[in-house]
Amino acid sequence: MRKRLQNITANVPAAAALVLILLIWFGVSASGAVPGYMLPSPVDVGKVLVSDRSVIMMHAGVTLQEAFYGLCIGVVLAFLTATLMNAFLVINRALYPIMIITQTIPTIAIAPLLVLWMGFGMAPKIALVVITTFFPITVGLLDGYKSVDQDSRDLMRAMGASRMQIFTHLKFPAALPYFFAGLKISASYAVVGAVISEWLGGFEGLGVYMTRVKKAYAFDKMFAVIFLIVVISLLLMAVVNLLGKLCMPWERVAFREKRPQ
Amino acid sequence: MALLRAEQISKAYNGRTIIKNINIELNQGELVSLLGVSGSGKTTLFHVLSGLIAPEEGRVILREEDITRKPGKISYMLQKDLLLPHKKIIDNVSLPLVIGGMKRKEARKIAAPFFEEFGLAGTEYQYPVQLSGGMRQRAALLRTYLSSDYQSGGGVALLDEPFSALDTITKSAIHSWYLDVMSRIDLSTLFITHDIDEAILLSDRIYILNGKPGEIRDEIIIEERKPREKDFHLSDRFLDYKRRIIAKL
Incomplete structure (x- = not known):
């Protein structure tokens, strides 16, 4: 209760x-x-959300699908890349500069090229x-792998652990x-990324709308x-938070233990 | 015949010799301390004994088998408890068994009865963050014990300053507990410390490692029988040992 x-x-x-x-x-x-057509009141925005809900939800469904598929592929790729980069120094040296370069290219510049190469569909x-x-997931995982101290690795090796066991345990x-x-960062980027790419070419989705x-x-x-995009992004972040809590019960315990009583 | 023998061990890093011609022995059931000032190469020697690093010269013999550069043969407890924060205590202590190929359920079954013995009853399903410093050290010791060849009664453990991070009161309590538990389990132990009192209190023998590069300067046998008197650390005999050690350091 307390x-x-x-x-x-x-x-x-915050509220x-x-x-x-x-x-x-x-x-x-x-x-x-400020004229109403430039800055509609929150009540007008609410009314639109109700009156146009079927159209908006149809477009939101498409955007969510793109964001979800993109995020899932991004997670898998990031996991494989970060794990390989951590395991093999030569891969780390080869890929790290390329990863940084990809982040310096503005999204808005690459989106039309992707449309040109892949068409107006979902791809x-x-x-x-x-x-x-x-990028955020790869960098996060790389930092996480590096956070393990040498003593813990030595202890595992002294127990006779293999490289795979050191990785999993x-x-x-x-x-x-x-x-x-x-x-969490990527989840919020996912929706925004999908909307930007829809904005630059497509038939469905919140960006097209x-x-x-x-x-x-x-x-x-x-x-x-805009309101709906914010809500979807916040919901996705909340889902990630929930997943984090489920996957890392020890973090919750640590938080509880460290909090002053 | 000694259970564990280090023969003529020398190790250098970047051309600088850290330890030179180290010869030490550990017999069945013994607790032997390696006492020396910081930088004398105690931890380097333990890394060689545990197989984590290869010596330039010499070899490590366990039960007449050459185990030089073969990790996993001797259990090793480093300075910090190094309990994995994401694993419950029972999974932390049974980790060596899982690493050895046992299923988690089976490893838990084996580890569970030792919780009472090690004063850890009730902590099985807690996370390390929920335990005090002293309890964490006990859990780390149990993990070390389970990682040794304890079933055959011939377990060997290397403990690198296991109690150095504890406050004086907790340390004193854990010393008594440690001597008590050691009298009941058969674990031959080589123990690093730079605390002279701790070395005299716990050991059967003390090797004094000193100099640069580190060399064994002396071996002192503590004649006092175990279990030792409660006020042994206040006795004249204790002070005599202490004087002898200080003279060698």
């Missing part, structure tokens, strides 16, 4: 700040200082999501908190989609 009360108390400032922003937004749009969108989600579990930190409503100057619908 713990629940503490959790609620901890969330009060209050959010309500304050909504109130300011509502006040500005109601005062008429270029998934590819862009893979590119954007791959020591390195991989040690890298899990880093992996989930990277995954956004370009249409932008051309029609229907900014209330634009705001509704």
